[in-house]
Amino acid sequence: MTASAGAWYRVGKVNVxxxxxxxxxxxxxxxxxVTAIAVGDIFTLDAKTWYEVVAVNSDTSITLDREYEGNTQNSANYAIVRNTSGTILTRVAGQIAVQFNQKQLFLDELRKWLNSDNATEELTDSHGVKKTLKTPAQMVRDHDNKL
Incomplete structure (x- = not known):
């Protein structure tokens, strides 16, 4: 499930x-x-006590600016309010930078594959899955051996 582009993010549950x-x-x-959480966003369980998100460690882990003050809870409803003051352009720029970086990594792999004298090289697809492919040099050798 993905979040809406609104100011509140409430996808899933949390353990605190x-x-x-x-x-x-x-x-x-x-x-x-698509609308990822960012440092500076605001986390709450009860709409009374607010915490700043100081790190987004993974899809399932964030760090708050201070220790959680309430009772330990599992599978609790929560809300993260996106801090939009000056961060929208930063988020868009960050997402663009990630895309450019991924494309550059693919181009680097492709260049290595095209110019390699090895039999095979690894290429990473758009889902991050590595595939081992026969290189053009090996294809030429295979063709020459069949002649």
């Missing part, structure tokens, strides 16, 4: 522990959602 800054998400997608 009293006196601990770490929040564990259950069925969350904090890093890789």
């Amino acid at each position: 522990t009293n006196d601990n800054q770490s929040v564990v998400g259950v069925d969350t997608n904090w890093q890789n959602d």
Whole structure:
């Protein structure tokens, strides 16, 4: 499930522990959602006590600015309010940078594959899955051996 582009993010549930800054998400997608959570966003369980998100560690892990003050809870409803003051352009720029970086990595792999004298090289597809492919040089050798 992906989040809407609204100001509130409520996908999944969370596990929180009293006196601990770490929040564990259950069925969350904090890093890789279209509208990913960012440092500076605001986390709450009760709409009374607010915490700043100081790290987005993974799709299922964030760190708060201070220790959680409430009771330990599992599978709790939560909300993260996106701090949009000056961060929208930063988020868009960050997402563009990630895309450019992924494309550059693919181009580097492709260049290596095209110019390699090895029999095979690894290429990473758009889902991050590595595939071992026969190189053009090996294809030429295979063709020459059949003649």
